[in-house]
Amino acid sequence: MIVDAILSPEFLNAALRATTPILFAALASAIAAKSGVINMALEGILLFTALFGVIFSSAFQSAWLGLLVTMVMGGLIGFLLAFFVLRLKTDAILAAIAINLIADGATILILLAVSGDRGISSSINSIIIPRITLPIIENIPFIGAVLSNQNILTYVSLIMVVLVHIFLYKTPLGLQIRAVGENKDAAESVGISSDKIRYISLTISGVLASMGGFFLSGGYMTRFTTGMSAGRGFIALAASAMGGNTPIGSFLVSLLFGGAQAISNILQLGTLPHELVQMLPYATTLIGLGLYSYSKMKKRQRLTGK
Amino acid sequence: MSQIVLQMNNIMKIYPNGVVAVEDVTFELEKGEIHALLGENGAGKSTLMKVLFGIESPENGEIILEGTKVDIKSPLEAIKKGIGMVHQHFMLVPSLTVAENIVLGVEPKKNSLFTDEEKAIELSKEIAEKYNFEIDVREKVEELPVGLKQKVEILKALYRGADILILDEPTAVLTPQETKELFIQLKKLKEKGHTIIFISHKLDEIKEICDRATIMRNGKGMGTYQVKDISTAEMSKLMVGRDVVMEFDKKPVQLKETVMRVRDLCVTGTTGIRRIDGLSFDLKAGEILGIAGVEGNGQGHLVEVLTGLSDKYQGEISIFGKNAKEYSIRELRDSGMAHIPEDRMTLGCAKDMNILDNMFTNQYHKPEFSGRVLLKNKKLEEKAKELIKEYLVKCKSYKQNVGMLSGGNIQKVVVAREFSTDPKIIIANQPTRGIDVGAASFIRQRIIEFRDAGCAIILISADLNEVLELSDRLAVIYKGKFSGVFSNVKNIEEVELGKYMLGIKRDDNLEGIIYEQ
Numbered sequence: 001m002i003v004d005a006i007l008s009p010e011f012l013n014a015a016l017r018a019t020t021p022i023l024f025a026a027l028a029s030a031i032a033a034k035s036g037v038i039n040m041a042l043e044g045i046l047l048f049t050a051l052f053g054v055i056f057s058s059a060f061q062s063a064w065l066g067l068l069v070t071m072v073m074g075g076l077i078g079f080l081l082a083f084f085v086l087r088l089k090t091d092a093i094l095a096a097i098a099i100n101l102i103a104d105g106a107t108i109l110i111l112l113a114v115s116g117d118r119g120i121s122s123s124i125n126s127i128i129i130p131r132i133t134l135p136i137i138e139n140i141p142f143i144g145a146v147l148s149n150q151n152i153l154t155y156v157s158l159i160m161v162v163l164v165h166i167f168l169y170k171t172p173l174g175l176q177i178r179a180v181g182e183n184k185d186a187a188e189s190v191g192i193s194s195d196k197i198r199y200i201s202l203t204i205s206g207v208l209a210s211m212g213g214f215f216l217s218g219g220y221m222t223r224f225t226t227g228m229s230a231g232r233g234f235i236a237l238a239a240s241a242m243g244g245n246t247p248i249g250s251f252l253v254s255l256l257f258g259g260a261q262a263i264s265n266i267l268q269l270g271t272l273p274h275e276l277v278q279m280l281p282y283a284t285t286l287i288g289l290g291l292y293s294y295s296k297m298k299k300r301q302r303l304t305g306k
Numbered sequence: 307m308s309q310i311v312l313q314m315n316n317i318m319k320i321y322p323n324g325v326v327a328v329e330d331v332t333f334e335l336e337k338g339e340i341h342a343l344l345g346e347n348g349a350g351k352s353t354l355m356k357v358l359f360g361i362e363s364p365e366n367g368e369i370i371l372e373g374t375k376v377d378i379k380s381p382l383e384a385i386k387k388g389i390g391m392v393h394q395h396f397m398l399v400p401s402l403t404v405a406e407n408i409v410l411g412v413e414p415k416k417n418s419l420f421t422d423e424e425k426a427i428e429l430s431k432e433i434a435e436k437y438n439f440e441i442d443v444r445e446k447v448e449e450l451p452v453g454l455k456q457k458v459e460i461l462k463a464l465y466r467g468a469d470i471l472i473l474d475e476p477t478a479v480l481t482p483q484e485t486k487e488l489f490i491q492l493k494k495l496k497e498k499g500h501t502i503i504f505i506s507h508k509l510d511e512i513k514e515i516c517d518r519a520t521i522m523r524n525g526k527g528m529g530t531y532q533v534k535d536i537s538t539a540e541m542s543k544l545m546v547g548r549d550v551v552m553e554f555d556k557k558p559v560q561l562k563e564t565v566m567r568v569r570d571l572c573v574t575g576t577t578g579i580r581r582i583d584g585l586s587f588d589l590k591a592g593e594i595l596g597i598a599g600v601e602g603n604g605q606g607h608l609v610e611v612l613t614g615l616s617d618k619y620q621g622e623i624s625i626f627g628k629n630a631k632e633y634s635i636r637e638l639r640d641s642g643m644a645h646i647p648e649d650r651m652t653l654g655c656a657k658d659m660n661i662l663d664n665m666f667t668n669q670y671h672k673p674e675f676s677g678r679v680l681l682k683n684k685k686l687e688e689k690a691k692e693l694i695k696e697y698l699v700k701c702k703s704y705k706q707n708v709g710m711l712s713g714g715n716i717q718k719v720v721v722a723r724e725f726s727t728d729p730k731i732i733i734a735n736q737p738t739r740g741i742d743v744g745a746a747s748f749i750r751q752r753i754i755e756f757r758d759a760g761c762a763i764i765l766i767s768a769d770l771n772e773v774l775e776l777s778d779r780l781a782v783i784y785k786g787k788f789s790g791v792f793s794n795v796k797n798i799e800e801v802e803l804g805k806y807m808l809g810i811k812r813d814d815n816l817e818g819i820i821y822e823q
Contacts, residue, residue, distance in 0.1 A: 170420050172413040179399045179410055186397040190411035190462070191382040 009145030011262060016146065018265065019258025020154045021046065021220060021229075024212030025236030026243070026250040027157075027164050028078075028205040033245040034168060035201035036181035036194075040096035041081050042209050043233025044103030049074045049213025051107045054126040054224040055114055063127040063218060070214045071207045078206020082199045100233075108226050121217070121224040128218040129153050151219040153211060158251075160208065165247040177201050209233070231282060238285045242292045253288070260284035309337040311501055312358075312470060317367035319353050327353040328364070331527040333520055335470065340492060340502045342512040342533065345522035345545055346600055346768055351505050352394075354522070355472050359391045360384040390463025391472040394479075396455050400448035404458050405430040407447055408465050433465050438494060452577065453484030460491070464500075471495065472503045477511055478602065479577065489515050507545065507600055509538040509808055521545055542804035546600075546770055554750065557758050559778045562591035564821065565731055565762045566612075571621035573607040573786075581607040582619070583786035588821045591730065594753065594763040596777025596795070598770065600807050604786035605766050606648065609735045612764070613645045614638045625731070639668055642730030646721060646737045648766075650713070654720040657709030661701060662690040664708045665723045689726075697722040698748065714745035721749055725756065732756060732763045738772060750776060770800055781819055782806040793818040 005011055025042045032039035052073045057066025077099065084095040108118055115123045131151050138148035168174040179187040180197045188194055212232070217224040235257050236250075243249025264280035312335035319328040328350040335341055343351045356362040358369065360378040369376050371387060378384050381391070398407050405423075408430045416422035430443040439457050447458060456476060463471055473492075477485045492502055492515060504516055512519055512533060519536070521528040521544045528544045566589040573582035582604045589595055599605060610616040611623065614635045623630035626641060633641070647653035655664045666675060666686055675682050675689075690704040697718045701711060708716055721737065734753060738746035753776060757763055767773050773780055780792045782803065789812035792798050805811040 166420075170423075172415060172421050175402070175406060175410065175413060175421055179402065182401055183397070183399045186399050186407075187410065189381055189393075189397040190466075191385065192411050 005266060006259075006263065009142050011266065012146040013149070014265065015255070015259040015262040016150060017154060017220065017258075018261040019254050020151070020157045021212040021216050021232050022236050022239060022257050022261070023157045023251060023254040024160065024215065025209050025233050026239040026254045027160055027247055028208035028212070029237050029240035030243070030245045030247055030250045031164065031168070031177070031201050031208065032205040033240060034181045035177045035198050036184060037082075037085060037092050037198055037202060038096075038237070039078070039081065039202060039205045039209075040093055040237065041077065041099040041233075042205075042236055043229055043231065044096070044100035045074055045077050045206055045209040046213040046216065046229035046233045047100075047103040047107055047227070048077060049210035050217040050228055051110060051121075051224050052210075053214035053216075053218045054121045054124050055110075057128070057218055058124045058126040061127060063129045066127065066218070067129065067211070067214050071210045074210020074213065075203045075207040078202040078204070078209070079199065081206070082202035085202075086195045086198055104227070107224075111224065111226065119226055124224075126218060126223070128222050129215070151215065153215040153219050156211065157215075160211075161247050161251045164208075168247065173197075173200070212236075235281060235285050238289050242288055256288065257281055257285060311335050311337045311372055313370040314354070314358060315368050315370070317354060317357055317369075318365045319350075319357055319362055320365050326525050328357070329525045330367075331522065331525075333527070334530065335501055335503065336518070337501055338496060338499055339517040340496055340504055340515055342516035342519035343503055343505045343522065344507060344509075344512060344519050344541065346507055349522040349545075350525040351522055352474060353525075355391065355474065355503065355505060358384070359389060359472060385463075385466050385468070388467055388469040389472065390460075390466060390468025390470070392456065392459040392463060392474065392476060394474045396459055398447050398455060398458060401446060403444055403446055404441060404450070404461075405443040407458055408433070408443070408462050410462075412466070430461070430465070433461055437461070437464060437491070437498070439491065451484075452479050453481070453487065456480070456484075456488065457491070464495075468500070470501045470503065472505070474505045475507075476504070477506065477508065485511070507808075509541050509810070512541070513538060538808075538810060539801055539805070542808055542810075543801050546800070546804045546807065554754055554775055556754055556776075559757075560592045560760075562760055564588050564590050565626055566764075567622070567624045568612075569622040571608075571611065571619055571623065573604070573611060573616075573619045575607070581786050582611070584621075585783075585786070585788060587781065587788075587819045589731070589762045589764060590821065591762045592757060592760050593778040594757050594765055594776050596773035596780040597764065597766045597783055598773045598780060598803065598807060599766075599768065599783035601768050603783050605735065605783060607786075608783075609645070609648065609733060609766065613643065613733055636671075639727070642728070644724035644727060644729035644732045646724050646732070646734040648735040648739075650716050650720050655708045655716060657716075658707055660705050660707050661694065661699065661711075661719055662686055662704040664719055665690050665693055665704075665726070668723060669727055693722040693726055714741035717741050717749065718745060721752065725752060729756070730761055732761055733766075734763065735766045736768065737765070738767075738769065746772075770803060774798065774800070774803075779818060781816075784809045784812065787812075788816050788819060789813065791816045791819045 025046060028042055029039055049070050052070045053066055056069040057063045060066055081095055081099060084090040085092045111121060112118045115121055117123055129152050131149055134148040138144040168178065176187065176192050176197050180192060180194045184194045216228055239253040239257055240250040243253045260281040264277050267277040268274045314333040317328055317331045320326050331354055333354065345351045353362060357364045360380045360383050369378060376387060378387065399410065405427045409426045414422040414425040414429065427443055434441050434443060439461060441454055441457055447455060476488060480488060495502060506512055516533045518530055519533050519541065520530040521541065523545060569586045571582055571585040572580060575581040597605065611619045614630065614633055617631050625633065651657060670676055670681060675685055687704065694701065694704060699718045699722065700715050708719055737749050750772065753763060753765065765773060765776055774795060777795050780795050780798065781788045782790045784807065789809060790806040
């Protein structure tokens, strides 16, 4: 029964939708990781930008202008993290934890100040990014039902997989990012400023994550609710790590986690206790990471055993 | 031929911890020569070159390049001025291709946005062909053998227009065949007008390809010579000769029971090269076994396996009659092993902790210093004060961070800790390197006292003074094997010893290194 449900085009359509925010954040994580910094602040950035999306789209009464400003804000948070880590020499993990904790409290405070409510942004008339149907594709059986009628940002996220891939592997800046992440000394010995590269990477990382944040409250849902990022930033970290920090790999693993999220959404309607069902995406992540580490360990053993 | 391209005059470099790495050295380079910079590890060769390449700034002295005085503040400036350096540890990005590594930082562009991969490959091929380097520029660097990686490094420097090429111990990681190939390449580079600085301590190699040699010892210049006019024996004497003769009162050796027995020990390094290659020896209580040798001939790996830091070895090590693999490091230490590590800053101490904390890292768990839950701080403080007094550690109090002390005093803290446990075996690796004469002679005196009290000691040192003065038996290690063993240390000629250290001479009969089969 569940298998039938999973193979239905409706489910796959929902899975793709659930994948979108994770995918944006996973791409953000991949770029940061390629430059040699783990961006653990993704969770906080998602939450912040989910709120900013609601506020700015309402302020401009335009979803697109709201998205643009939200992306700038996301970039700023990424830049701020870089500033803490590179200039003030804070530990990257600690700085990220600080940003995540601040996000928890500050979003509630800002929401309260703007809307007078501390739980949900119902009183803000925010504008969301619409869904669109794809001409021609929508008429293909099965595939049409899966791919068409998605949010524009879902399509953008898929395009981003390609763009980030091109950026990392086909441009000089991408080459330098990878060089800095892999051997900082080598990059510096030929005159590349590793700090500069990391500032750029973390800023781009923030911008990408902010698109995921905007989607959460302006596409996936139509409102901001407190804590709505719900661990997706951390799931994305796992996704990009398991995907070898490549855009394509991150995409594939994000699909898996998005799928788990979608299953959990469906099962909540059933008879299983919903606490158990809600655990699914996180349990999938944990099991996925475990299997990934195990296979890596085996590979290492094979290599050293020689 | 004799146009001078580079002069480094009266260069002085003192590191923040007070070590004088280079002292008033003058170095001169003629266009188109291969110039050897010769000296033992720690003699200051690398530091001198780091000054030239802009990695270290000198306290004193001037650099004159092509007749104009220059101030090189960073490697980037050095590169722009036509100086290239091939580091001992390669500065390559493993997952990138050869071509990508070569153009990194100065990538050719396409549509001003994308990397022009075709162009990068083309340019890399061009430069490789120009200098007859056989290499597939599309291959990933991580898949290349070491010899080829080095070629990539050289090509990288040439691509950036290096006229002067500094090679830091280029043959250290190469097989004999790769070395041969490298030398052919270097000669070609020379023909094309490049000037090469060849840092090494291998005399036969210098004889083979160098025109002139500048010799360094203990941070000082020992002169520049035409290689064809100087014999290897003379070079080795200049390189490792003794400065001052110190005499210690030593009682005649009184051998007791065997405490360590090593048979056919082999250690393979991460690169697959045998670092220790079939060593056997015995060590008895009451003696000092000196192991002399130029650094990097397996001493580090030997110490690692003897002290239990690594158990990746073949062969047999037994300590106090028990297989060494059966001991944990703590059991080994509790049974009486002390270890003075080669590098006091990485293995010897925690520099951000205070003297007291550093003095008891090996015994804080003992009932003498710790109750069931809490440390006995009073006891620790008393003992720390005692040790500071006994070992003449110059400090404000035991609360001072170890990192604030001078090198010699840090070493004294390490030695005080290691010697305060009443050890039965001491493994001392370069116990007096880089510290002042007073501290050094204090530590040596202590080592002798312990030997007289019946402790077994392995003394590993590149300092000939030290091993000749202290050892009861002396073995010379060369490329992971003992090249010679001397039971009568007093009669050793230092020039002779130098020959063993540099692998010019080696004995097959190592009589006296093991006591009984």
